[in-house]
Amino acid sequence: MKKAHILSTFLLFVFASIYFSACNDDKGKEVPDAPYITTPFFLNIPEALLNADNPLTVEGIALGKRLYYDTLLDGVSGRACVQCHVQKEGFSTYASNSLPHINLAWSSAFLWNGQVEGKMEDIMLFEVKDFFEADMAKLNANATYKDLFKKAFNADKITYENTSFALAQFVRTLISADSKYDKFLLRKVSLTPSEINGMDLYYSEEGDCFHCHGTPLLTDGDFHNNGLDENPEEGRMAVTSNPQDRGRFKSPTLRNIALTAPYMHDGRFKTLEEVIDFYSEGLKYSTTIDPLMKQTHAGGVQLTTQEKADLLAFLHCFTDSTFLNNPAYASPF
Ligand code: HEC
Numbered sequence: 001m002k003k004a005h006i007l008s009t010f011l012l013f014v015f016a017s018i019y020f021s022a023c024n025d026d027k028g029k030e031v032p033d034a035p036y037i038t039t040p041f042f043l044n045i046p047e048a049l050l051n052a053d054n055p056l057t058v059e060g061i062a063l064g065k066r067l068y069y070d071t072l073l074d075g076v077s078g079r080a081c082v083q084c085h086v087q088k089e090g091f092s093t094y095a096s097n098s099l100p101h102i103n104l105a106w107s108s109a110f111l112w113n114g115q116v117e118g119k120m121e122d123i124m125l126f127e128v129k130d131f132f133e134a135d136m137a138k139l140n141a142n143a144t145y146k147d148l149f150k151k152a153f154n155a156d157k158i159t160y161e162n163t164s165f166a167l168a169q170f171v172r173t174l175i176s177a178d179s180k181y182d183k184f185l186l187r188k189v190s191l192t193p194s195e196i197n198g199m200d201l202y203y204s205e206e207g208d209c210f211h212c213h214g215t216p217l218l219t220d221g222d223f224h225n226n227g228l229d230e231n232p233e234e235g236r237m238a239v240t241s242n243p244q245d246r247g248r249f250k251s252p253t254l255r256n257i258a259l260t261a262p263y264m265h266d267g268r269f270k271t272l273e274e275v276i277d278f279y280s281e282g283l284k285y286s287t288t289i290d291p292l293m294k295q296t297h298a299g300g301v302q303l304t305t306q307e308k309a310d311l312l313a314f315l316h317c318f319t320d321s322t323f324l325n326n327p328a329y330a331s332p333f
């Protein structure tokens with residue numbers, strides 16, 4: 001808890017500069033003087049979050065982006081990552097309960113139940129190999145990709161590994177740090193009285209959202225049973241076999257939350273109003289419900305109509321239109 005807090009404080013400090021290095025094409029770019037010498041790309045985040053075995057390069061990120069947007073990657077049914085992870089929808093989608101690709105560089109357990117633990121490369125390997133069953137023969141037969149993998153990794157053969165490395169590079173650059181709330185923290189904009197009230201609720205023991213969706217990532221990266229059901233699904237228990245983990249799911253980031261409906265792991269809520277009603281008076285008690293959930297006997301934190309409206313207004317401050325419109329993330333096709 002303490003460690004996470006120090007990290008958060010540090011992240012808040014570096015966040016301001018990240019956006020600029022993440023989307024400024026010229027920064028860190030050198031004209032290569034020989035073929036297949038990659039160009040380092042500098043993402044201004046703590047080194048621990050990067051992977052020394054897979055340093056970011058301009059070529060690697062561009063290749064990862066292309067793969068992300070290309071249906072050629074799917075060995076089964078012609079899907080592309082972008083089908084369920086859409087930039088304008090916070091790299092999530094209205095069509096399913098997919099998890100958003102926002103600030104995942106700070107994550108080390110992936111999927112709703114944390115089934116894949118480790119680095120970004122590990123979850124990408126899972127996506128490419130197990131989920132997409134990518135057809136490596138098809139990629140290797142493609143002259144454009146042959147060339148791009150050679151330039152990015154000096155690789156003669158396209159493999160599951162270097163494919164996931166490229167995707168990991170691109171997804172690491174998907175950083176949101178310019179929402180209205182970020183700008184407010186940097187004293188660049190002010191919030192309306194309603195938004196301020198919402199913020200106070202969010203960060204108070206009364207409304208209590210911050211324990212699991214705290215600044216600046218708006219997730220604690222941990223797993224909780226937030227009281228959705230009397231008889232919760234397995235959740236994290238499916239991975240750990242520990243009965244205490246029943247009903248525990250990954251706290252999603254609330255960055256761009258206004259755009260990532262439907263909500264919860266099973267997409268049961270269609271709107272943020274429904275989510276707020278749930279936390280206010282819809283909680284269900286179960287033995288593994290998180291102790292952080294307040295007033296479970298009364299069904300939740302009991303907000304007034306005005307408080308609900310204020311909280312909603314504050315949640316809208318997490319929308320980061322710089323991120324949603326960043327051309328560096330857009331389709332290369
Ligand atoms: C058909 C829709 C669909 C497609 C296509 C898709 N995803 Fe997902 N993605 C999801 C869903 C749904 C989840 C949440 C699933 C779960 O946790 O069980 C998810 C979760 C993820 C996560 C975990 C995020 C986190 O916070 O833990 C990553 C990373 C990811 N997807 C990457 C990809 C990549 C890379 C591709 C392309 C190779 C891809 N996805 C294609 C629907 C999709």
Ligand code: HEC
Nearest residue numbers: 208209212224226249250251252263264265275279290292
């Ligand atoms: C005890 C930790 C905890 C607290 C406190 C908490 N949440 Fe959550 N929140 C979670 C978890 C875990 C999930 C995912 C649950 C699931 O899908 O099963 C979640 C999901 C959400 C979602 C849906 C996200 C998505 O992408 O689907 C929203 C919105 C949300 N919470 C808002 C809030 C607000 C607003 C508050 C304060 C009133 C709050 N949360 C308090 C842990 C918490």
